[in-house]
Amino acid sequence: MNERKQHVINKAHQLFIEKGYQATSIQDILDFSCISKGTFYKYFSSKSELLIAIYKTVYKKLEKDRNELLIGKNPSDLEIFVRQLEMQMITNRKNKLIALYEEVMASNDVDLKQYIRHSRLRSLRWMFGRFIDIFGEKNKPYLLDCAIMFTGMLQHNLQYNRIATDSNEKISDVVRYSVNRLVNMVNEVAETGEQLHAPELLEVWLPGIRKKNHELIDSFCKITGHLRNSISKQFSDTKEQEKYYELIDFIQEEVIHTRSPRKFLIQSSLQTLENNSAKLWKKELDQINQIIASFYQHIEESEEN
Secondary structure, three states: OOHHHHHHHHHHHHHHHHHOOOOOOHHHHHHHHOOOHHHHHHHOOOHHHHHHHHHHHHHHHHHHHHHHOOOOOOOOOHHHHHHHHHHHHHHHHHOOHHHHHHHHHOOOOHHHHHHHHHHHHHHHHHHHHHHHHHHOHHHHHHHHHHHHHHHHHHHHHHHHHHHHHOOOOOHHHHHHHHHHHHHHHHHHHHHHOOOOOOOOHHHHHOOOHHHHOHHHHHHHHHHHHHHHHHHHHHOOOHHHHHHHHHHHHHHHHHHHHOOOOOHHHHHHHHHHHHOOOOOOOHHHHHHHHHHHHHHHHHHHHHHHO
16 A cells, blocks of 8 residues: 555544544644645545544554464364454454444445444454354254354443453453353254354345456366376375365365355465475466465455445
């Protein structure tokens, strides 16, 4: 991002935290950032667009940091999930995002309200995906309901903890307590077989991502098929073949079947394929890298809307 634009974002965020979104005028932002009105409108069409840029900046960093906790770890490890949630809660507190959310939802700004709703749905989708990692595909039919219930439980536990202690110091305790209740919740719902919301609703609430990528996925499957054939011809050792097949299977699973594909894990797997001792499959891997880049571009464009 342009450094000057990022400077305005940082300064405006500081003002919104100190004064509130509604109480901060564009002139306040101009004065505090030491920029002209023309420079402001070069980067942002309105104050609401600037606020959305703040949200995107914060959550892009959160997503990166949250994903890095998974590197080299088992995605089903509940302790990693606890640490991811703690990171998210601390980010929200540090950036006063909840207070900004509440102020926006009380306003008449339709675009901002729509963005906040979509942000919450994307957060729910992430939670649902992590629940599949932790509790397995067999429980998938019940995990959207569990994600919705857990989100509400965690938010209310944090809210009333702030009232009870007049501080945010025990975020870790609240997160861990809530996650401990989550395990029992999932087991109970799975045992009863009750379902309130089908997971397919996420596609209705956040449409477009998969549809836009059908052609890319078709091309991706063809290239990975060619890659498998090359591996089978070049390695007679079954164990050696299986090592590379597992990497391809993982990448396919992330791209085709995961609701929120983890880019950093896909890139790590591709890097391992590229580092094969004989430096093989350069053409196929270059094509896969191009498709993955286009795939994520489509996802990001969909997230923007």
